[in-house]
């Protein structure tokens with residue numbers, strides 16, 4: 001029987017992506033931004049589609065189906081009704097936004113058909129699972145559970161902003177929905193905006209800023225009370241109503257009514273590059289705590305209505321790994337699984353899975369672990385292709401004799417205080433680098449965080465870095481009793497490793513607090529002693545595991561700083577050329593691509609050059 005391949009697509013809003021399912025197995029997935037080099041690229045994912053098809057050796061014309069991650073007409077209806085419902089307040093934005101609608105929303109199906117026409121000649125029927133069904137499918141079908149409660153939370157899809165459902169075998173049942181404009185994601189994004197970060201990408205910064213807030217202080221308690229009293233009515237089941245007189249996202253071109261918020265909080269909106277003073281940190285903590293409370297209530301409701309012992313999550317809010325950590329600690333469920341591409345990119349995987357299992361009634365394959373295979377679903381490059389990069393740039397690179405030798409050399413350099421790029425195998429799908437497109441450093445080094453932030457990543461320095469730890473050793477360093485392969489769980493550094501924070505520093509400027517050595521792993525311990533953990537398994541990523549093991553042999557510590565291989569404002573590197581360019585533009589000490597170790601040292605004279613690669 002010929003293979004049946006389904007192409008899943010998410011596009012036209014945020015983080016376009018493509019995914020390919022072959023006989024129900026997720027074989028490839030990638031975001032368009034990695035190819036186009038435009039961060040959060042929302043255009044049709046032509047490059048990503050071509051990549052997933054080529055990778056699997058599937059011709060577009062031979063596809064069994066194409067799945068798009070939401071229903072364009074329902075979305076258009078929501079946009080129209082919202083503007084209509086809020087008129088005349090929305091009239092100016094209606095006029096401003098209309099041309100974009102005409103081009104992109106009303107004719108989205110046509111646009112999609114045109115773009116698909118560039119991939120091949122066949123006129124495939126396109127199936128449109130709803131946006132939150134795509135999220136739910138991305139959370140449940142690849143999960144390791146036969147049966148689970150499903151919680152999807154984001155800004156908005158067509159109408160739904162949150163859904164609770166149940167997955168069982170090949171079936172998904174959506175049991176309840178919360179509708180636009182009442183949205184946890186949009187509430188969080190409104191605060192992201194008010195705190196001077198970019199909506200749809202700065203939410204992570206808000207989450208990283210929150211621990212600087214003074215927990216239990218009068219101001220944090222006051223902010224929390226105001227949020228609950230004026231901005232959002234949170235019901236016991238986690239559903240909520242936003243007080244729309246404070247929000248502009250439905251009608252305006254801004255997220256919030258800034259004048260009203262300024263009066264409410266006694267704090268003006270922070271300008272994007274303005275100083276992060278204590279009141280802003282306290283406001284960040286207040287909304288983070290309110291969000292955690294909502295997520296916990298929703299999870300409790302999901303457990304009560306489904307009776308399931310397992311929970312799966314997707315939607316942008318599921319990337320809030322601090323809330324996920326609280327959810328795990330609450331013991332509401334025996335176990336959680338979170339789709340690593342929980343945002344809209346993951347909708348491409350979900351849409352394809354929904355078509356395969358729901359529309360085509362195909363059973364799920366039994367699997368001992370999850371079906372995202374570490375999220376290593378992107379392109380990989382052969383040694384010949386790396387050698388092409390070496391030649392093209394006249395780079396200095398040495399070929400390692402084997403993986404063990406490479407790991408030993410790199411581990412020794414990291415232990416000596418160097419920071420390097422680590423590019424191996426298939427690129428990660430989703431927002432996190434998980435050891436295949438990563439920048440690595442020594443987490444024990446007191447200077448590492450400062451160095452990576454200011455000389456390599458060129459980013460705001462207040463966010464800590466994440467640790468990658470040998471799966472077997474996670475419990476030695478962190479208070480975590482299960483794997484966290486996708487860096488989506490936050491847990492405390494073990495209490496016996498914590499160093500008490502001097503009360504005198506409590507009011508110190510942000511960076512003095514950040515750079516205080518809070519544990520034996522200062523570069524990855526946040527100001528509240530938490531860490532955003534990636535556990536590395538020998539099965540899913542043997543090379544990265546080997547490197548961590550080599551680092552442990554030298555230092556006794558099987559942990560490395562793992563941050564994404566990019567600089568501020570750019571997508572994570574995809575190809576060897578991207579990696580080399582990024583390496584040369586930063587203060588990184590070395591770069592590894594496959595079996596090659598790159599250095600920046602002056603090119604030696606030709607006769608002394610290492611024999612590094614074979615000619616074409």
Ligand SMILES: [Fe+2]
Nearest residue numbers: 154315316344
């Ligand atoms: Fe979404």
